Amino acid sequence: MTEPKKPAEFFNPSQEILIDANLKDYAATYDRSIKDREGFWAEEAAHLDWFKPWDKVLDDSQKPFYKWFTGGKINIVHNAVDRHVKTWKRNKLALIWEGEPGDSKTYSYHALNREVCKFAAVLKSMGVKKGEIVTIYMPQIPELAIAMLACAKIGAAHSVVYGGFSFEALGSRIADAKSRVVLTADGGYRRGKVIDLKGIVNEALKQAPTVEVCITVKRTGHAVVMESDRDYWLHDLMSLPLTNFACETEVMDAEDPLFILYTSGTTGSPKGLVHTHGGYGVYTASTLRNVFDLKERDRYWCTADPGWITGHSYLVYGPLINGATVMMYEGAPNHPYPNRWWQMIEKYGITILYTSPTAIRGLMRFGEQWPARHNLSELRLLGSVGEPINPEAWRWYHRVIGGGRCPIMDTWWQTETGGFVITPLPTTPLKPGSATKPYFGHEVGIVDDQGKDLPAGQEGNLVLKAPWPGMARTILGDPDRYKQVYWSQYEKQGWYKAGDSARCDADGYYWIIGRTDDVIKVAGHRLGTAEIESALVSHPDVAEAAVVGIPHEVKGNAIYAFVILKAKKVGSPELAAALIEHVSKHLGAIAKPEKVEFPEILPKTRSGKIMRRVLKAKLMGQDVGDVSTLEE
Ligand code: WTA
Secondary structure, rough: OOOOOOOOEEEEEOOOOOOOOOOOOOHHHHHHHHHHHHHHHHHHHOOOOOEEEOOEEEEEOOOOEEEEEEEOOOOOHHHHHHHHHOHHHOEEEEEEEEEOOOOOOEEEEEHHHHHHHHHHHHHHOOOOOOOOOEEEEEEOOHHHHHHHHHHHHHEEEEEEEEOOHHHHHHHOOOOOOOOEEEEEEEOOEEOOOOOOHHHHHHHOOOOOOOOOOOEEEOOOOHHHOOOOEEEEHHHHHHOOOOOOOOOOOOOOEEEOEEEEEEEEOOOOOOEEEEEEEEHHHHHHHHHHHHHHOOOOOEEEEEOOOOOOOOHHHHHHHHHHHHOEEEEEOOOOOOOOOOOHHHHHHHHOOOOEEEOHHHHHHHHHOOOOOHHOOOOOOOOOOOEEOOOOOHHHHHHHHHHHHOOOOEEEEEEOOOOOOOOEEEEEOOOOOOOOOOOOOOOOOEEEEEEOOOOOOOOOOOOEEEOOOOOOOOOEEEOOOOOOHHHHOOOOOOOOOOOEEEEEEEEEEOOEEEEEEEEEEOEEEEEEEEEHHHHHHHHOOOOOEEEEEEEEEEEEEOOOOEEEEEEEEEOOOOOOOHHHHHHHHHHHHHHHHHHHHOOOOOOOOOOOEHHHHHHHHHHHHOOOOOOOOOOOOEEO
């Protein structure tokens, strides 16, 4: 994002922030957290309940495979649910949910615990064991969060696949995780239409032979194909005369896997990042509590889908560990009208809103009259995540939605980091478009390819110079790849390479520019060129494909595809449309190319690697740069 022209523009936070006194002095707390990193994290970890305290805060004996809170026994669900039920919080709202058609449900912590116990008992009755990976593919309904918690409660790891992905993406993820059990729903609502999720699951299961059991939540009630011996309705299983639904929370090692989340990487197929009960729990709870200044009075709404990391960390685990009231909404922001979100903020008295720049830009286009119809005065803090927020959208969000009084927490982080890394606190003076400063315990660097620190203002690779409890521990089944992707370039220094380019200004504020690898952030969703290309190549007419991300006014980036057809096939607008539809059907509508072109050849290096950089530069009318490695 472009830095605002001089003079440096600071938005000072409003006085209404209730932030804990000890955090008011960011610099002092930050210094302490760096000088005594383990001491800082031990204090943060003490906010959680442990069955048995840890022996060691950080075990760095096998870098880069760091371990946190080793010897500690914990379960994240004990912290997110069980412990609250023993206090006055049993009567507090844990979850406020609204479906797209307008139906709504609320759960107190007592009710949430009951539902989690029931779901967990059902999973146990279907033979789910500690340590196995259960795949979850659901719309944004309460059962999605309940299913995640139910798995964690009994010590199974969940792998949530975003409901906007289609059968190829789902099938390959189930197969990689070797799931025996899949949890889904018959469908969900999106822009007034029913999305046939069970149909997609049935298709995906053809590629996933390990699946023995599929449990389906009835949401839409449309006709679906259920296979006997494999498919069960959740409500049927819940009505079976199980002796009782009391279900103990499993005692886990701090380092036991909590979940796998697939994310697109530099090359090849999506990788399953592994997060843990202990460190991840401590990290999400700490970052959310401090950055969003959570208080009992708050009603906090994170608009992310639990299918992405933001939903895991800041819709489910972070808020519940903090005993917060969290809001979840099923559908599209502009359905049936562009005031849908603003109407819900008023209706439920939301005080904190955490969303993406794409959503803001999309809603901004409809004009100020839509939010103006609603009383948004309960809002006190706003958040942004997933992609750089351009200063224009930032200002609109601040002025129109935040009434000029709500600071915006522009949080930079990744699936790999588990939670916020570069982020303001509510007391940080803000610059529109900058994620500001590192969270406690983090040392961030902007370095060149060799690892030399770059001076203020210069763009370079973003690295994290020290480990943190929320870090992904490995890639499922492929530790070498974990080491190679994140830790090999700066192996000597022991730094984590984020895959983003950024710069730091003279005030020590960080400005994220974007990915430096083959990841494309489309509408804040993380997609890999490889997966889109392989969807294209699965079409019978396609020989080869290359995709690139091109700047897009609302979505941040749009996908452009270059396709080489098989012999005797001819490119046409009809074929381009068919290919777009093919990607949508196989991979998901979010991965749809905006445009498909049929060039004669693709630019490649002599070793046969497609030079996407050249394609992108050509599309954008820029200099193609150094092409000395280009094959004739
Ligand atoms: C980008 C999402 C600028 C970045 C939580 C990162 C951002 C990638 C921001 C990770 C932000 C995330 N400003 N860019 N505030 N937040 N990004 O894994 O490119 O889906 O590397 O995690 O999103 O995407 P992921």
